[in-house]
Structures are given as structure tokens and as C-alpha cells.
Amino acid sequence: MDCYTCDQNRQIDTLPVRELVAADEHWRVAHALDSALPGWLVLVPRRHVTAIAALSDAEAASLGTWQVRLSRALHAVTGCAKTYVIQLAEKEGFAHVHFHVVPRMPDLPDDRRGPRVFGYLNAAEGDRLDQARQDDIAAALRAQLDPAG
Numbered sequence: 066m067d068c069y070t071c072d073q074n075r076q077i078d079t080l081p082v083r084e085l086v087a088a089d090e091h092w093r094v095a096h097a098l099d100s101a102l103p104g105w106l107v108l109v110p111r112r113h114v115t116a117i118a119a120l121s122d123a124e125a126a127s128l129g130t131w132q133v134r135l136s137r138a139l140h141a142v143t144g145c146a147k148t149y150v151i152q153l154a155e156k157e158g159f160a161h162v163h164f165h166v167v168p169r170m171p172d173l174p175d176d177r178r179g180p181r182v183f184g185y186l187n188a189a190e191g192d193r194l195d196q197a198r199q200d201d202i203a204a205a206l207r208a209q210l211d212p213a214g
Contacts, residue, residue, distance in 0.1 A: 070109045070161035077111075083199035087210045091124045092131050094206075096199040097165070101188035103202050104143045106135055108164040115160050117152065132166060138209040139168045142202065146171045149182060 073084055074093060086094040086106065097105040108131055110124055120128070136148040145168030152164045167182055177184055194202075 068113060068161050069159055070163060071113050074109070074111055081196070081200060082203040082207060083196060086203045086206050089127065091121075091127055094131070094135060096194075096203050097186060098199070099187050099193050100185055101192045101194065102167065102182070102185035103194060103198065104139050104145070104168040104206070105185065106139070106166040106206075108132065108135065108166055110162055114162045115154065117162060120162070128164075132164065134210060135166045135206075138206045139166065141209050142205045143168045143170065145169055149179075151180075 073080060073095070077085065077088065077093065080095075083096045083098075086096060088094065088111070091111055093109050093111055095107050095109065097107055108128075110120065114120055114124075132150050136150075139145050139148055147169050149167040149169055150164055151167065152162065154160055154162050165186075169178070169182070173182070
């Protein structure tokens, strides 16, 4: 099985902060690796699942809580007006269920709103956030998600 998410989940103890913004027994949060939009997050199950209907009851029970917690953290860190939550899981090598939690900034151009926000994903090398910037955002989000930390 060729699954990027499962490969990353197997290495969870050694992942950089951009790949491990937060996690629990069911979910892991990562910053999108090829995004030009700061704070584009991906929420992934810790076990291999290719359809929402295959989520366990425990995974499903915590899914909404994660989406709300991430939306609140993104608002606090990025100043976004709201978040988009999108799930497709169709790209080759990325069939593992994952939820994009995308900050919709107040000044987002009209031609990038709604599904057109995907214009910020799969960005060219020179347009995407570098790993240091992803790590900075991830660390700020981690601190927001774990106020005791």
C-alpha cells in the first residue's frame, strides 16, 4: 500500500512540528506541505481509512471536536474570518481520508473563495510556504491548542 499519510503516521515520534501540530489516539493534524496559504491544515485519522463511513464510532465522535478546535486555533493565530472544511481523498497516494481545514482570510480575493481556494494548494515551489514558515505556524497553533503547554 502506497499511502503518504500512513508513512507519516508510522513516524509520528520523529515528525517535525509541521507534520505534528497536534494528535490524539485517533487523529493527527499537519500543515499542508505544498500550500501557499499559511495555516492550511490537514486532519488525518491515525489508522488507514479510505471512506468516512469506515471511521470507527470513537473516530467519528471526536471528528467534529477536532474541526471546531482547529477552526478556533486558526482564528486566534491567523485572524481568519472562518474556516473551510473539505474532504475528498481522491488523489493518487492520498486516498487516506483527510479533512482540509482551511483558513478563509477576511481579505481573500473573490476568485479564491469557496472551492477555488484549492488554487493555493499544490503551489509551485517558489510560491508555497517554506518548511520554516510552516513550522512557525504549526508551533503557534500547537501552543493555542494546548494552553497548558
